[in-house]
Amino acid sequence: MSRQTPDLVLSTPPFLRQGQTTPWIMRQVLGALVPVLVMAWVHFGLSALLVTAAATAGCLATEWLFDPRRPRGRSLRDLSAVVTGCLLGLVLPPGFPLWMAFLGGGAAIGMGKVLWGGLGQNPFNPALLGRAFLQAAFPAAITTWSPQGTGLFSLHGTNLALPFLQGTPVDAMSAATPLARMKFQSQVTDLFPLAVGDVGGSLGETCGVVILLAGLYLAARRIFDWRIPVSILASTAVLSAVFHLIDGARFPPPLFMVFSGGLLLGAVFMATDPVSSPITPRGSWIFGAGVGGLVVLIRLFGGMPEGVMYAILLMNAATPLINRATQPRIYGT
Amino acid sequence: MGDLIWIFVAAMLVNNFTLAYFLGLCPFLGVSGRLDTALRLGLANIFVMVITSSCAWLLNTFVLPHAPYLRLIAFIIVVASTVQFVEMVIRKMSPALFRALGIFLPLITTNCAILGLALFQTNRGYDFLEGLVFALGAGGGLTLALVVMAGLREETRVLDIPKVVQGMALYMILAGILSMAFMGFAGLFSSGGS
Numbered sequence: 321m322s323r324q325t326p327d328l329v330l331s332t333p334p335f336l337r338q339g340q341t342t343p344w345i346m347r348q349v350l351g352a353l354v355p356v357l358v359m360a361w362v363h364f365g366l367s368a369l370l371v372t373a374a375a376t377a378g379c380l381a382t383e384w385l386f387d388p389r390r391p392r393g394r395s396l397r398d399l400s401a402v403v404t405g406c407l408l409g410l411v412l413p414p415g416f417p418l419w420m421a422f423l424g425g426g427a428a429i430g431m432g433k434v435l436w437g438g439l440g441q442n443p444f445n446p447a448l449l450g451r452a453f454l455q456a457a458f459p460a461a462i463t464t465w466s467p468q469g470t471g472l473f474s475l476h477g478t479n480l481a482l483p484f485l486q487g488t489p490v491d492a493m494s495a496a497t498p499l500a501r502m503k504f505q506s507q508v509t510d511l512f513p514l515a516v517g518d519v520g521g522s523l524g525e526t527c528g529v530v531i532l533l534a535g536l537y538l539a540a541r542r543i544f545d546w547r548i549p550v551s552i553l554a555s556t557a558v559l560s561a562v563f564h565l566i567d568g569a570r571f572p573p574p575l576f577m578v579f580s581g582g583l584l585l586g587a588v589f590m591a592t593d594p595v596s597s598p599i600t601p602r603g604s605w606i607f608g609a610g611v612g613g614l615v616v617l618i619r620l621f622g623g624m625p626e627g628v629m630y631a632i633l634l635m636n637a638a639t640p641l642i643n644r645a646t647q648p649r650i651y652g653t
Numbered sequence: 654m655g656d657l658i659w660i661f662v663a664a665m666l667v668n669n670f671t672l673a674y675f676l677g678l679c680p681f682l683g684v685s686g687r688l689d690t691a692l693r694l695g696l697a698n699i700f701v702m703v704i705t706s707s708c709a710w711l712l713n714t715f716v717l718p719h720a721p722y723l724r725l726i727a728f729i730i731v732v733a734s735t736v737q738f739v740e741m742v743i744r745k746m747s748p749a750l751f752r753a754l755g756i757f758l759p760l761i762t763t764n765c766a767i768l769g770l771a772l773f774q775t776n777r778g779y780d781f782l783e784g785l786v787f788a789l790g791a792g793g794g795l796t797l798a799l800v801v802m803a804g805l806r807e808e809t810r811v812l813d814i815p816k817v818v819q820g821m822a823l824y825m826i827l828a829g830i831l832s833m834a835f836m837g838f839a840g841l842f843s844s845g846g847s
């Protein structure tokens with residue numbers, strides 16, 4: 321064990337440090353996620369916590385097993401795998417079988433992080449990659465939205481499906497998400513239930529107000545670049561307002577678009593991943609506008625009701641190009 | 654007009670030749686190491702695809718009704734020789750354009766994406782204009798995939814990729830991830846198209 325604060329530090333520049341360390345940042349993000357998790361618990365019962373725990377366990381196990389750095393398990397201490405696990409859990413539906421969530425955690429860390437050399441090197445957001453993997457592998461299970469639980473300790477039957485089985489849904493009814501209702505029945509959900517989270521959906525994509533507050537906290541602490549969520553939300557709102565003005569019957573109003581589905585969660589917690597988003601301020605604006613544009617495109621014209629995950633992944637893929645295009649000019653050239 | 658836009662978007666994003674149909678993977682994996690070469694290969698691809706589409710339409714309209722069994726051979730030979738011929742013309746007329754595209758033109762002509770384009774166009778019964786738009790969309794989609802892939806691959810050079818996946822293995826996985834991200838476009842405009 322080396323001492324935490326050595327007497328003499330020999331180092332190369334830069335000498336001016338920010339004081340932020342990775343575990344500190346991760347603790348802040350986890351702290352901001354706690355209220356979101358609590359809201360998920362309140363809305364969906366014990367299932368919410370179990371699904372999140374399973375996803376986190378998958379992340380931790382994969383990181384422990386496959387991270388090449390030694391001693392084994394050292395990389396777990398920076399808590400980034402826990403953050404990935406919680407985020408993955410929050411984008412899964414409440415009745416999701418736990419073994420699938422565990423597998424998703426494995427895919428998130430294995431394919432999204434360890435493969436690229438570990439923390440700070442992943443070109444894609446690991447949690448979203450895990451969800452995209454699950455969406456491709458289990459398209460039925462991941463779009464089965466159980467209704468909100470009736471108590472804090474309610475469980476959904478499909479949670480406990482044995483590995484490699486779907487599980488028979490024992491919930492008498494399923495609840496369509498507001499976006500699915502919009503897409504397939506052209507019904508707009510009212511703003512108030514959307515904002516407090518009184519609707520069906522993934523665990524973390526229900527209560528918009530709490531997510532916004534968590535985002536404000538993180539932005540105030542300078543954990544992430546505030547430009548990204550701002551430009552995502554603004555571009556989504558503006559674009560959907562334009563479409564709403566063109567054909568109000570067919571396209572939903574902008575506030576519905578902003579508060580429904582995973583947009584807030586994605587904009588605050590996923591797109592702002594400092595590794596997979598652009599490094600320049602101008603790039604951040606472009607990145608956010610791109611995410612917003614793709615979200616509107618996929619939601620309004622695509623085959624799926626929700627597109628935040630794909631929008632962010634696609635913009636992650638474009639991030640190296642954005643970084644390259646927005647390099648500031650070297651002074652004097 | 655709406656039909657044409659739909660054909661373009663479908664060929665470029667929804668049914669992206671590389672990321673949804675897995676055609677043209679050889680140039681996609683082979684020449685995506687650097688951004689500028691990837692971009693030039695993509696442009697050359699668009700160029701060849703447009704030629705292919707026009708050739709296929711000509712063959713389908715005037716030749717193949719008399720000899721339908723020649724379809725595959727006719728497509729390959731006519732496309733390859735036309736591209737070679739055009740390459741010679743470009744070399745003579747515009748050395749700058751030749752330097753930009755020339756090396757890639759003969760490389761692409763025998764690619765599965767090119768034959769795929771001709772066959773898809775025939776099966777779907779596109780007329781001349783639709784075929785051109787289809788070729789532009791498909792070529793644009795390939796260019797997009799190539800450029801994004803090249804950007805990511807240049808980035809991977811500075812990462813500590815574990816030894817087991819270094820090189821082609823990582824690029825295959827990367828292609829898979831990109832393909833997964835492109836699944837988001839599934840069904841785009843499908844309700845407004847026809």
